Amino acid sequence: MSAEKTERQLAVATIADLLDGRWAQRRRHTRDLCTDLDLVSLPGQPYPEHRARVLTSLQKLADLGEVQRAFPAALGGADDPGGNIAGFEELIVADPSLQIKAGVQWGLFGAAVLHLGTEHNHTEFLPDIMSLAVPGAFAMTETGHGSDVASIATTATYDPDAQEFVIHTPYRAAWKDYLGNAALHGTAAVVFAQLITRGVNHGVHAFYVPIRDASAERDDSGAHPMLPGVTSQDDGHKGGLNGIDNGRLAFDHVRVPRTNMLDRYGSVAVDGEYSSPIASPGRRFFTMLSTLVQGRVSLDGASTGVAKMALAIAWRYAEERRQFTGADPEVETVLADYGTHRRRLLPLLARTYAAQFLHNDLLERFHGIFSGEHDTDEDRQDLETLAAAAKPLSTWLALETLQTAREACGGQGFLSENRLVGLRADWDVYATFEGDNTVLLQLVGKRLLTDYGRSTAKMDVAGQARWVAERAGDMALHRTPLRRASQSIRDWGSRARSAEELRDPAVQRELLEDRVETMVEEIALRMRPSLKGTAAERAAAFDADQAELVEAARAHGELLRWESFTAALAEVRDPDTAKVLRWLRDLFALTTIEKNLAWYLVNGRLSAQRARTVTSYVERLLLRLRPHALELVEAFGYGPEHLRAEIATGVEAERQAEAMAYVRRQRATGEAPISEKHLPAVTDGSTGPKVAQPV
Amino acid sequence: MSAEKTERQLAVATIADLLDGRWAQRRRHTRDLCTDLDLVSLPGQPYPEHRARVLTSLQKLADLGEVQRAFPAALGGADDPGGNIAGFEELIVADPSLQIKAGVQWGLFGAAVLHLGTEHNHTEFLPDIMSLAVPGAFAMTETGHGSDVASIATTATYDPDAQEFVIHTPYRAAWKDYLGNAALHGTAAVVFAQLITRGVNHGVHAFYVPIRDASAERDDSGAHPMLPGVTSQDDGHKGGLNGIDNGRLAFDHVRVPRTNMLDRYGSVAVDGEYSSPIASPGRRFFTMLSTLVQGRVSLDGASTGVAKMALAIAWRYAEERRQFTGADPEVETVLADYGTHRRRLLPLLARTYAAQFLHNDLLERFHGIFSGEHDTDEDRQDLETLAAAAKPLSTWLALETLQTAREACGGQGFLSENRLVGLRADWDVYATFEGDNTVLLQLVGKRLLTDYGRSTAKMDVAGQARWVAERAGDMALHRTPLRRASQSIRDWGSRARSAEELRDPAVQRELLEDRVETMVEEIALRMRPSLKGTAAERAAAFDADQAELVEAARAHGELLRWESFTAALAEVRDPDTAKVLRWLRDLFALTTIEKNLAWYLVNGRLSAQRARTVTSYVERLLLRLRPHALELVEAFGYGPEHLRAEIATGVEAERQAEAMAYVRRQRATGEAPISEKHLPAVTDGSTGPKVAQPV
Structure with missing residues (x-):
């Protein structure tokens, strides 16, 4: 390090507090937690093993109670949305796959139940989501519709006789796609679909849909068998985040109970009558989506x-x-x-x-x-x-x-x-x-x-x-x-x-x-x-x-x-x-x-x-x-133990010091060869001559 | 496809000829060769297997005679540097790892022997390099010196008694690094080192150095055992090009015969006298490096x-x-x-x-x-x-x-x-x-x-x-x-x-x-x-x-x-x-x-x-x-068979057509639900009312 150029005069701790903000303590706690070798990524690990590993890490986070702070205190959470996000953000220190898989489970799947559902949904579904007893997918995007959520084509048609919704994928472009937990680990999904009752399409709503039979044995890939009518397809290897099992889901007239609709912003009565606290379909749609801003x-x-x-x-x-x-x-x-x-x-x-x-x-x-x-x-x-x-x-x-x-x-x-x-x-x-x-x-x-x-x-x-x-x-x-x-x-x-x-x-x-x-x-x-x-x-x-x-x-x-x-x-x-x-x-x-x-x-x-x-x-x-x-x-607060980068450990400075010491030693002992450049040139130039020899 | 917007009126073949240039035929030949399933990358393949696979592909290229065109006709090449490069460039169609591993073998290791060596070097080393009987590393870069090649610290000291060069790595920063073929497959290397004879350092020169014992069994990773005094370290997993076994090499007083020096721009006589066709050490250095421009x-x-x-x-x-x-x-x-x-x-x-x-x-x-x-x-x-x-x-x-x-x-x-x-x-x-x-x-x-x-x-x-x-x-x-x-x-x-x-x-x-x-x-x-x-x-x-x-x-x-x-x-x-x-x-x-x-x-x-x-x-x-x-x-000439990208096969157009046909069919049969947005609103707004029902 060039000591003459690098000064130490800043109040680093003050800057660190400023950067880490209101939830500094949670940030630092999570950063340190992420040095746990059970949680960190292993470069080059084949992706099937990486996926299995991240699922195990996720369970550890759940067991430690690290990832439930946003949920209601009544259900074992902490009603602390800000602190939850601050900690969540720092999971990247261990492995971005771990962060995003946690995000899928608690920030999307769980948060959809929390924000789009009402108390009966919470009581029924949240405890198992929080504990990871039910890993789940957030089934919004379709192969044919990403940013344009309003145009998704999956349908949820109410059948008043059975008091059930029929979830259906009408064509290939309407397959749900890129969903974390869909390829292997998810046993349920929150599925976004056009809600149809009494012949009217009331727009996009969300439904809790079991997709795999958690009571049956897992196969070699770690997946329980699919439930009838549900098809899953693996998105396979990706450009990154390969610790997550992204996949596609299709539904062939899959039935769920009426009460599986997440009904905070719209509900269907037993007889099929639709009601909503928000009259305008447009405003209702944007309000629902806005709950997902986290x-x-x-x-x-x-x-x-x-x-x-x-x-x-x-x-x-x-x-x-x-x-x-x-x-x-x-x-x-x-x-x-x-x-x-x-x-x-x-x-x-x-x-x-x-x-x-x-x-x-x-x-x-x-x-x-x-x-x-x-x-x-x-x-x-x-x-x-x-x-x-x-x-x-x-x-x-x-x-x-x-x-x-x-x-x-x-x-x-x-x-x-x-x-x-x-x-x-x-x-x-x-x-x-x-x-x-x-x-x-x-x-x-x-x-x-x-x-x-x-x-x-x-x-x-x-x-x-x-x-x-x-x-x-x-x-x-x-x-x-x-x-x-x-x-x-x-x-x-x-x-x-x-x-x-x-x-x-x-x-x-x-x-x-x-x-x-x-x-x-x-x-x-x-x-x-x-x-x-x-x-x-x-x-x-x-x-x-x-x-x-x-x-x-x-x-x-x-x-x-x-x-x-x-x-x-x-x-x-x-x-x-x-x-x-x-x-x-x-x-x-x-x-x-x-x-x-x-x-x-x-x-x-x-x-x-x-x-x-x-x-x-x-x-x-x-x-x-x-x-x-x-x-x-x-002041960022990421030490070598968080960065896990060989070159950020001081090893290069050691190598430089070793090299300089070697050169100094050689000079001191007179063992260094003379450079040809420092010899008087005794040569006739271009026709292949011998160059100067030391005198 | 929006036919009304996309016109067909260009002379595509003319543009293709212009783009593919003088060696168009070789480019197209190689592109098509690269659709061979033996050669193409498999996304998500674990890197040890990917490395083994690329070595096999490389051998196939060598056996087909696809990669030796730059070498002398006398040795089985074609004296065709331009055509060779044109074909080489297209290997990316199969797998960039294959291209770069070929580049290491024939464009760096082999080319160094060709351009920095003289006839006795060519006769001795090139045939095995061309056939891949000897996979080799190009050992120029050191951990401590990349772009500044003139400052590398590996030494090659001439010992006139034994008529040998002693190749030596003085400290950790002087380890050769990032070398393809060094971690596993290479059995020799062209090593760049400061040439020292009679107490004078004549600057960077290149030496042919065997590094692994090709006569001994390979281990599980596919590597022959190291020769005495040579140490190899795997660079491990990388950001990409994981079909190549990059690694480090260190030499502890490793001896090679005097004739293993690649002696086109500098040579050492039996008695240790140095001579060069280029008197200025600076010009000599740049001339040597310039041969590597390919x-x-x-x-x-x-x-x-x-x-x-x-x-x-x-x-x-x-x-x-x-x-x-x-x-x-x-x-x-x-x-x-x-x-x-x-x-x-x-x-x-x-x-x-x-x-x-x-x-x-x-x-x-x-x-x-x-x-x-x-x-x-x-x-x-x-x-x-x-x-x-x-x-x-x-x-x-x-x-x-x-x-x-x-x-x-x-x-x-x-x-x-x-x-x-x-x-x-x-x-x-x-x-x-x-x-x-x-x-x-x-x-x-x-x-x-x-x-x-x-x-x-x-x-x-x-x-x-x-x-x-x-x-x-x-x-x-x-x-x-x-x-x-x-x-x-x-x-x-x-x-x-x-x-x-x-x-x-x-x-x-x-x-x-x-x-x-x-x-x-x-x-x-x-x-x-x-x-x-x-x-x-x-x-x-x-x-x-x-x-x-x-x-x-x-x-x-x-x-x-x-x-x-x-x-x-x-x-x-x-x-x-x-x-x-x-x-x-x-x-x-x-x-x-x-x-x-x-x-x-x-x-x-x-x-x-x-x-x-x-x-x-x-x-x-x-x-x-x-x-x-x-x-x-x-006009680029890359069809779906070269691109191997699912979305470049027309599959999206099929999905869109299927979706549109579905919607048309639904409308024709009157099965489409009415959108809530198209109903007359009969609602009192914000206090949780029922919305309109179809009349």
Whole structure:
């Protein structure tokens, strides 16, 4: 380690508390629990064995009472939704397959019973779910319908004579697909289906459906036999998460009792009469789906967590690994001292901090709603939008960080013993499950457009006309800087003064906020004329703006991250620590602006001169942060025992020390050979001569 | 498939010929060979079995005479370096592990003997290498030294009494690492070591070293016992390419005969006297390394190939998969008709075409040199620079395309049966092996700086001073558009006229070329003052510009791609095909410019108004290319039998057809339930009422 460059001056414990947030204790408890060798992944283990192993680990978690905190205290839970998620997120330390299998069991299968069912459902089904006596699948997605849940084709038709629902899969595209626990271990499933009674389709509802006969012997693969009418097909090997037995399910007129319907938001009386506390089918559908937001919330936290792990591994290695000599011809340079290396890793470090602070805010909100502390329709909508913005950004952040970290560690990064590739493989699917990232950002974009529509709708007609004329009638506004006069003066001033200004949080906020607002406004204005067009014209106009709408949603998410980071800064008392964290926040803001520099230039928000300042200030921040980066990753709280990466144990520093000692010893004893380069050249050049011999 | 949108009008065979290039026949032959079930990967196969399987496949290739074309005809080869590489690249169709294991055996181990050895080495070693009687490792990289080959620490010390070299690993960091065939199958290795004779270190040379006793029984893992003094350690499970037994090797004073030195560029006489046809140790080192350029050339081609496979899979699925309804509420929209989907995939299609055309040019050059047709020092340097620019760009393109394709296929993309995730996992390491991508781009950047230095060095002193004053003394040049007057007029003209101009190849070339030249010039000017500073100042100045130098090298690579694409266009006669390929070339140019839009704006090369035109022209091109995209991926020549991806077989179209037929049948028979949404609402809203019943 280059002691002269790496300083120890930050209040690491304070930063760790800030990062770990309200449920820090549960996070740390679970992290440590995950060092249990019964729970951790074994790289290269064949997937049938990995699946069996994860099932055993899951049982251990259940037996230890680690995974039931979200459930009602009356049934042995703790009524602690926030603490439950915080702990759940940390299970990745052991094995992401373990986390996701736990998520399938308690976060999806169990949570569906909890949130979509009523007391009789809870009493009947939850105890066995909580104890893992009944492993179950969450059967929502179909081969033919993923993100478009409203269009699933499985049906649940009520038969009043038998007082049963008939669950049926009408064609191949309607098979339930990608379901954890479906290929082998599940003995029941919560099945989402179009509820049909008295000839009317009341839309998607959920039903508790036994799928395997738990009383019969398991076969070699660990599966009980299927119940009559239920077919299962193994999804087989996957890109990652191979500790989970994903599979498909099809139902051929499978009957379940009327009371197996999860009936909080809709129920069918004995005679087949449908009733619901929510009259609008659309609102009812979205309310039901909104209860499942915890999946997205927890993936956001887990993704931020894995980005932290990747940075902890890669930066530790960057501080120890040496390659090529620099100013000193005798000592090779550590990777952390290379500009390209800092450029690759430190902006991701800043973004990961920002993502963690946003996640902490998201989790607090989630807890507020699901604990019932403040649970209104508006709260739920806000939470959904927030989760829909956070989850895509953090899952992509995780993938980018894992990949960058892996490349930054070279060949070492490719070995499974250094953990990065396994985590990367597991993380792959996070970008498309629990809502495809692009589709989620489109939802956020639509919400931004709706909010924008509402705010303009409040103006009177004259005001609106004036407002539209000012904005849409002439693009000049967007072509000139908002504050042109002052900026052009600043631009010709010193770079220091410009950098000074970019450090101002108010300036950062304005730049980030302005971009979201302007993009949304422009899309709204472009779409307006087409609203009077044909369906095809409307669809074409809507489609044409989707890429930009997704971009606006992403910008919105980055703004939220910035706000959470900035709010967190206010809690740091130690001045050195506060200063370094401010640099890190600035780095996040400036690299976000830099990434979108073209937008700021095209839209006249930054002059060319000031745009150059953005990059030079970023470079300055990277240099300033360099000596503190090790402490900043240490504050994540993942030690070698959690990371389980050979290169994050100090082994590289030992190897370097051994090599240097060898060279020193050789020199001291005079045993080192002379380099040919240091001999006087006595050669005639190109015709195959002998080269100089030592004199 | 949406027949109304997908047109069949391109001369697909012509495009295929253009893409497959000079060795089209060998490419197609190998592709078809790779449908042999003995050769193909089996997803989820445990890695010990996968390793054994790939060894068997390798033997089959050797027995078929498929992999020896690069070797001398006298020894049973074909003296056909270009055709050999073209075929080799296509082995990925079967299994990238098979390709890379073949690459280790014949492209590294065998090629080192061929290119670094002389006739006695060839006669002695090549026949067994070619037949795979001796599987071998290419022992260059050490745990402590990857890209910095000159600093490896393994020594080969000549002992004149015994007429032997003593190969020795002085410490742990000097263990050879990541070597294919080292963990199990290799019975020999070409070991790179510092050659020491008569007390002088003559730098890195290569030695043929037996490592396992092939005459003794294999153990359970398939390995013969190690020879005395040689230690092997398994690298274990990896992020991909698990059909290859990568491992480490250490040597404890292992002796080999003097004649085991590969002595083309340096030899040691019986008495220990060193001689070399190249006097300068630096030039000698680089000449030796330059013979290994074929690794980078072939990875460039293989990476372009895998990007083609990924696009063929994802676009086929995009044409069949439907999700959400659009203008027509009865028919769901195919993914290919979504703007976001086109934005994700079509720019990658354009870049992949460009990369393939550049690769074809690269391979022609490679063949010219290694067949001896035109082999000068300058040719070799150019080839090295070209390969160093192409390989990073195409390996990253492959990773980005595989990942984008996988996400674009949603959950299907994550299943191994659809191939993308397995290829992605295998491809991971391509970004850092055969030269870390970032380090390679730094080499390209240095070459650009050198060339720039040479061109300025030719000026006389007065000219140079004037030139520097013009450029460095005032940044005003870079702040104003190069052709400001004309552009500002155009900017206020119609968008159509601007788009017209961006279509002009001369304008595209200027924009791409100008960026490379200006970036290099700016870096050179910034570095100049520091050249007079201390070593530390020089190192700091150099380091400060590395990120930008890498960016300049990348821009250089994109320019080369554009030039190859444009040159290839000239060969297309069919006017419709030429038109569509021109759109594709334009899309490549414009998305490249769009990615770097900030640079063009900051440096005054594009006005804000014209910058907006770039994006709107891109959008127009995406719409135009949409109907032709299927034919453009079909021209890659990878059919379902090569892709082995379930979703690229038409199965999704069948499922969609079945679902639509079901719905139509239900409607026709009047069996379809009425949707609750279509009933008159008779409800009092929020207090839990019954909803409407059918009348």
